Amino acid sequence: MSGRRTQHIEVFGRVQGVGFRPYVHRTATELGLDGWVCNVNGHVVLSVSGRPDALRELVARIRGHPPPLASVRRVEVTDVPGDEAPAGTGFTVVPSQADPSAAPREIPPDAAICDACLRELFDPEDRRYRYPFINCTDCGPRATVIEDLPYDRERTTMRRFPLCPDCAAEYADPADRRFHAEPLACPVCGPRLAWDDLASEDALQAAVKTVAGGGIVAVKGLGGYQLVCDATDPLAVTELRHRKRRPAKPFAVMVRDLAAARQLAYIGRTEEGVLTSPQRPVVLLRARRREVRIAPQVHPGTGRVGLFLPTTGLHHLLLRELDRPLVVTSGNLADEPIATDDAEARRALGAIADGFLTHDRPIRARYDDSVVHAVHRGVLVLRRARGYAPAPLALPASAALPLVGAGAQLKHTFALVEQGRVHLGTHTGDLADAATYDAFEASYAHLARLTRIAPRAVAHDLHPGYLSTQWARTRSFERRIPVQHHHAHLAAVAAEHGLTEPFVGVAYDGLGLGDDGTLWGGEVMVADLTGYRRVGRFARAPLPGGEAAVRHPARMALGYLHGLEPLGVQPPADRLTHPFTERLDAREARFVRAMVERGVNCPRASSAGRLFDAAASLLGLGDTVSYEGQAAVALENAADGPRAAALPWRLVRVDDLWVYDPAPTLTALLEGLVGGDQVSRLAAAFHTTVAEVTAALVERAVADGAPSTVCLGGGCFQNRRLLTEVHRLLRAQGLRVLTGHAVPVNDGGISYGQAAVASALLAKEE
Structure with missing residues (x-):
């Protein structure tokens, strides 16, 4: 047909595990285009034939209006001579391909249950009525179940659950919301709940009865086990503190919906947006002074309470049955990593939980709940984990040498870097704990394999006592780049904002080793990504x-x-x-x-x-x-x-x-x-x-x-009052003031800062 053109289109970004291929299929079909789409490693490839105006519209929609969970970073379009797809042949989704030479691959984070699935969950006429593992292309597990890429069911932990005829039909139907939804499941063919020798609804009711009676239940969540009890019961909360060895640190509270959240805390427009986002983090909110619905033992010593909304169908079912706020906290003993394996959970949590509500879908990667708060109508991530990690972040300076930022000792994360993209690993915890150190090594090996990043350089802290530093020094990297702790804090802020020119940096935290051999923590520097000079201190x-x-x-x-x-x-x-x-x-x-x-x-x-x-x-x-x-x-x-x-x-x-x-x-x-x-x-x-x-x-x-640009970094700037007042005074001087948003200002952002410094130094050498 005259006037037809064929194009090869490659789409990079968060485009796997987010319903991107079904979206492309629907869009191309609507525009009358012919061809195919498939996953190739961590990106999406299309071969499309049709009218030039329709091709332009397809590319425009891909760039400007991708699916809700997608993030398109780059679209490459190449005209292909000839007419590869004859008119009228239609558009198809073809099997995924692997390309060993491709760029680093992106892993989609988990996403909380969407509104459509939630409606089905409580619809007695729906075949997934009260099914805890309901999901579609817009929600459900991703990073926690992926075993390899390209992202297809056979490379996830869901491969253990063959699709029943009804699910297989949905999976293959381009018009269905579950078209190529890889974690697709239903009561007939999917995972099932268990409580000792009870299954499914009976197991759920056993857990409900235990919590209602003042007990503590270990619940297998998306990225690990969670400990659950009645947040309104002082005795239950006190007992959880005793058993978990967590005498004072506030617990997170899960509530049924926004209306329930508003009974406990003041919620502005920004907080509402993040509470209901697909990430569903724990949001630190100002507690209502007269709220009496939760026990004072939940958040002692602070007027802020960490609230979050249900992330899965299972959480919704628990909250619907119990109709009260629930403490939902990490399934671990103090300072240990969150439990993921069933046997490991029973060993670690057996002395804490009065019962285990588990299921038979394996968790491939450990992800704790993320924590954020809102300041200046913006969201600051304090713990980057489920829902956010391991989605990549950009760096303003790109080096040819792939590298890893080894991170700090507390609030540990690591960062894998290649081609100017940082895959920031999930929050691990305090490396001084042997189990946490093992979890770090396992997480590093898993993410490096998935992204296919083989670091040849490592950036690490100056402190020789940090286990992350010792890890860096005992591995066979071509280059080892020491990065001063507070320079890393400030570089993390600068790099997140794409800042490459010099700035004034204010780094306030607990302790970090200075380049003079003393301990620092109240520092003012003039810096850029490659270096710094100290101009002030406490x-x-x-x-x-x-x-x-x-x-x-x-x-x-x-x-x-x-x-x-x-x-x-x-x-x-x-x-x-x-x-x-x-x-x-x-x-x-x-x-x-x-x-x-x-x-x-x-x-x-x-x-x-x-x-x-x-x-x-x-x-x-x-x-x-x-x-x-x-x-x-x-x-x-x-x-x-x-x-x-x-x-x-x-x-x-x-x-x-x-x-x-x-x-x-x-x-x-x-x-x-x-x-x-x-x-x-x-x-x-x-x-x-x-x-x-x-x-x-x-x-x-x-x-x-x-x-005249100032970067504020370090854990002290988690203090809202300090951050707000410093920001106000500096702005009054006519200065530009930046702080971390997607990257934690605490030690959870150190690995990203190390990666930024090392990349800038290597790029400068190149």
């Missing part, structure tokens, strides 16, 4: 007992009172410190003071995070903590009120650096306590002080010729 204070000071903020407070770097201001007088030291164990207080004065096992750190710990302890908000950041969370919670004027502070010049001396600030805190000032006002004033100090440090850097 004063150094000793950590009495090293790691013990992190677990005992009271020790940190004593370190500041008795061993703060002398910068010209006298430490607080005894009359001010006496009320604080009097409430401590007298023997330990004397022992710690002696350690500080003699310099025994007292490494010194310029840490913002440790200063927050000290302030929290001085204000009586926590002398001992059971999880990292607990004291700072208590301090932020105490400050949850009107803005207060800053406490006294000063900057001094030391060795060409501007240094914040907190001695006047801490003295003012103690004077306020002795004078009967409210702890809430003092906590708010402390936040204002640190924000003003930050603005002043940045202002001096800019006055000395630093750029």
